[in-house]
Amino acid sequence: MTASPTLGKDLTGLEHMTPEQIRLILDTAEPFKEVSERPIKKVPALRGKTIVNLFFEASTRTRISFEFEAMRIDMVVIRHPSSGAAEFLGNRIDSNVINAGDGKHEHPTQALLDLLTIRDKHGKIEGLKVCLVGDVLHSRVARSNLWGLTKLGAEVAVCGPWTLMPRGIEDLGVKVFGRIEEAIEWADVLNVLRLQLERMEKGFIPSLREYYRVFGVTPERLERSPRAITIMHPGPMNRGVEIDSRVADGPHSIILDQVTNGVAVRMAVLYLLAGGRAELADAAKRGGGE
Amino acid sequence: MTQPILLQGGHVIDPSRDMDQAADVLIQDGKIAGVGRGLGAPEGAIVRNVKGKVVTPGLVDLHVHLREPGNEDEETVASGARAAAAGGFTAICAMPNTDPVTDNQAAVGFIVRQSGRAGLARVHPIGAVSIGQKGERLAEFGEMVSAGAVAVSDDGRPVASSHLMRTALEYARTFSIPVANHCEDPMLAAGGVMHEGLVATRLGLKGIPAAAEEIMVARDVVLAELTGGHVHLCHMSARGSVAIIRDAKERGIRVTAEVTPHHLTLTDYACEEYDTHAKMNPPLREAADVAALRGALKDGVIDCIASDHAPHAYDEKEAAFDDAPFGIVGLETAFAVAYSELVPGGVLSLPELLRRMSTEPARVFHLSGGTLAPGAVADVAVFDPAAKWSVDPATFHSKSRNTPFAGRALTGRTVLTIVAGTIVHEL
Numbered sequence: 001m002t003a004s005p006t007l008g009k010d011l012t013g014l015e016h017m018t019p020e021q022i023r024l025i026l027d028t029a030e031p032f033k034e035v036s037e038r039p040i041k042k043v044p045a046l047r048g049k050t051i052v053n054l055f056f057e058a059s060t061r062t063r064i065s066f067e068f069e070a071m072r073i074d075m076v077v078i079r080h081p082s083s084g085a086a087e088f089l090g091n092r093i094d095s096n097v098i099n100a101g102d103g104k105h106e107h108p109t110q111a112l113l114d115l116l117t118i119r120d121k122h123g124k125i126e127g128l129k130v131c132l133v134g135d136v137l138h139s140r141v142a143r144s145n146l147w148g149l150t151k152l153g154a155e156v157a158v159c160g161p162w163t164l165m166p167r168g169i170e171d172l173g174v175k176v177f178g179r180i181e182e183a184i185e186w187a188d189v190l191n192v193l194r195l196q197l198e199r200m201e202k203g204f205i206p207s208l209r210e211y212y213r214v215f216g217v218t219p220e221r222l223e224r225s226p227r228a229i230t231i232m233h234p235g236p237m238n239r240g241v242e243i244d245s246r247v248a249d250g251p252h253s254i255i256l257d258q259v260t261n262g263v264a265v266r267m268a269v270l271y272l273l274a275g276g277r278a279e280l281a282d283a284a285k286r287g288g289g290e
Numbered sequence: 291m292t293q294p295i296l297l298q299g300g301h302v303i304d305p306s307r308d309m310d311q312a313a314d315v316l317i318q319d320g321k322i323a324g325v326g327r328g329l330g331a332p333e334g335a336i337v338r339n340v341k342g343k344v345v346t347p348g349l350v351d352l353h354v355h356l357r358e359p360g361n362e363d364e365e366t367v368a369s370g371a372r373a374a375a376a377g378g379f380t381a382i383c384a385m386p387n388t389d390p391v392t393d394n395q396a397a398v399g400f401i402v403r404q405s406g407r408a409g410l411a412r413v414h415p416i417g418a419v420s421i422g423q424k425g426e427r428l429a430e431f432g433e434m435v436s437a438g439a440v441a442v443s444d445d446g447r448p449v450a451s452s453h454l455m456r457t458a459l460e461y462a463r464t465f466s467i468p469v470a471n472h473c474e475d476p477m478l479a480a481g482g483v484m485h486e487g488l489v490a491t492r493l494g495l496k497g498i499p500a501a502a503e504e505i506m507v508a509r510d511v512v513l514a515e516l517t518g519g520h521v522h523l524c525h526m527s528a529r530g531s532v533a534i535i536r537d538a539k540e541r542g543i544r545v546t547a548e549v550t551p552h553h554l555t556l557t558d559y560a561c562e563e564y565d566t567h568a569k570m571n572p573p574l575r576e577a578a579d580v581a582a583l584r585g586a587l588k589d590g591v592i593d594c595i596a597s598d599h600a601p602h603a604y605d606e607k608e609a610a611f612d613d614a615p616f617g618i619v620g621l622e623t624a625f626a627v628a629y630s631e632l633v634p635g636g637v638l639s640l641p642e643l644l645r646r647m648s649t650e651p652a653r654v655f656h657l658s659g660g661t662l663a664p665g666a667v668a669d670v671a672v673f674d675p676a677a678k679w680s681v682d683p684a685t686f687h688s689k690s691r692n693t694p695f696a697g698r699a700l701t702g703r704t705v706l707t708i709v710a711g712t713i714v715h716e717l
């Protein structure tokens with residue numbers, strides 16, 4: 001077993017993590033932000049580690065686990081269309097498994113980078129009102145954000161057409177807004193989810209055009225808010241569908257910061273799972289000179 | 291002729307005659323020869339002292355999948371009949387979703403012959419409603435009944451067309467057989483892998499709403515009323531279905547229904563950690579559904595317990611939740627799960643449970659058995675109500691091991707199973 005003393009063996013989701021573990025990753029990511037600005041982005045703590053990226057397209061059975069037994073793999077980063085795939089693999093191999101998105105279940109590193117970006121912007125997470133907007137039903141980003149935000153003390157809401165709201169979501173301690181205007185009136189932060197074209201084809205919404213008109217985050221709608229609402233998007237964006245370009249590129253958008261923080265958060269996760277200690281993270285990133 | 295058997299000193303529970311008392315049971319020529327105190331053993335009889343044990347009509351299961359022909363690696367008629375005997379079942383009804391589909395008299399006759407060869411629990415074939423279970427043209431009910439079919443069903447798939455269901459209910463009247471339906475609106479359920487609710491939301495799995503079942507239950511009740519046919523509703527899972535059936539029975543509509551041991555004892559929380567052994571269709575639902583199903587079984591709105599025994603190879607269940615097949619095995623755990631979970635808590639008395647597992651299912655499908663009345667076929671089970679055991683799938687007689695009850699501590703075990711006067715299982 002290669003369990004990290006702080007995070008355990010795998011990072012499959014935020015639902016079962018403690019607030020302390022989440023804060024640890026965010027704090028550990030801080031020093032790595034600077035690494036991601038360097039031309040050569042290396043973390044010495046990971047030197048010599050074999051890391052495999054497994055990105056499945058179609059629903060492939062996770063039989064690959066058996067083949068890993070024979071190989072000496074330290075870490076596996078997996079993205080898979082089936083919910084639970086990361087847990088499935090993690091339960092069957094000794095390597096650390098990092099979930100890079102499993103079906104509609106969780107996408108923990110995305111939520112962690114979202115949390116870090118919110119914390120950078122507002123200096124805190126506790127007490128903030130954050131609304132996830134759009135296709136919550138199919139979104140692993142929404143689920144991971146929901147867990148992370150509530151564990152760190154934010155107030156969380158979701159907003160979107162009722163056809164894209166999962167059953168029982170209100171029992172998870174979140175507000176549900178049926179109209180974007182209500183969400184804008186309430187929120188400090190809007191995290192706007194990507195709307196897949198497929199949702200229209202499958203009949204969840206009648207058209208992308210109507211989606212923009214009813215749920216699109218536009219400057220006109222945001223102007224009605226008494227606050228300057230922070231705008232986020234996990235990408236890639238459908239400009240002119242869920243988000244207006246003027247909002248995406250506007251003064252309150254922190255979408256580019258999300259991208260930058262993504263590298264730092266993922267480095268922090270790899271570092272911690274490899275057994276790195278939080279208080280040494282700052283030194284570790286400088287270790288290139290050894 | 292088979293040897294006579296005397297079961298001595300047991301506690302006889304015969305729900306068909308409201309009998310619940312200490313008595314001996316004598317079996318001769320494959321029939322119940324007598325039930326009473328102080329019966330003597332005839333010359334050459336097999337005598338078993340069953341003091342402290344419960345002697346009852348053998349259990350009857352209206353809903354099993356035996357995978358023969360087509361997937362004999364998962365189960366055969368013989369291995370299923372062996373598992374049934376070990377679970378105290380003396381008669382089981384095999385669903386026709388085999389490969390090829392059991393949709394004609396030759397295929398039905400094959401099941402009957404395989405059952406006879408095995409000589410264990412009696413296997414009654416259920417014929418398909420439609421040719422190839424395609425939901426298009428009626429299969430030949432008359433010929434299938436003459437070959438031994440006791441009901442028709444497209445189970446595994448719902449009869450989606452209301453017109454076909456109407457025709458099936460009307461046509462089945464001639465042969466006095468029920469049409470057993472897997473109630474699920476296919477469009478509403480499409481792509482779902484578990485109950486639609488909070489747990490599915492958390493796990494990010496596509497749900498099957500209770501409404502998918504309730505809509506089809508309501509439709510079938512309406513069609514049964516229209517046609518005067520007998521509809522049997524398979525594996526009920528939702529509290530809304532219970533309300534519809536209750537109302538239909540009060541109005542005198544010919545509807546019967548079954549529920550599985552797992553829908554009476556587990557909820558969608560069993561799917562946590564993506565446990566594919568909790569993946570079945572209909573899905574495990576919520577605590578309020580379990581409570582409603584238990585109440586319905588108690589008061590007879592649901593007539594009987596059926597296992598929906600559905601064997602799958604272990605490697606098929608060793609997969610991501612979306613990819614695993616639906617279904618679990620149940621013949622060898624059905625009685626003990628129901629007994630352990632329902633009787634001590636006062637949901638059902640033991641006689642009530644045995645009624646729902648023997649007398650009532652036999653009545654619903656017009657089968658022999660389900661009674662210890664003198665002259666009746668000697669299908670008998672003996673249970674040790676005090677036996678404590680733990681479920682170890684490796685010891686199953688079934689060829690498959692897919693159960694959510696592995697490791698569960700249970701009370702109540704089959705010690706003796708007799709089919710037509712022959713001992714087919716003895717612990």
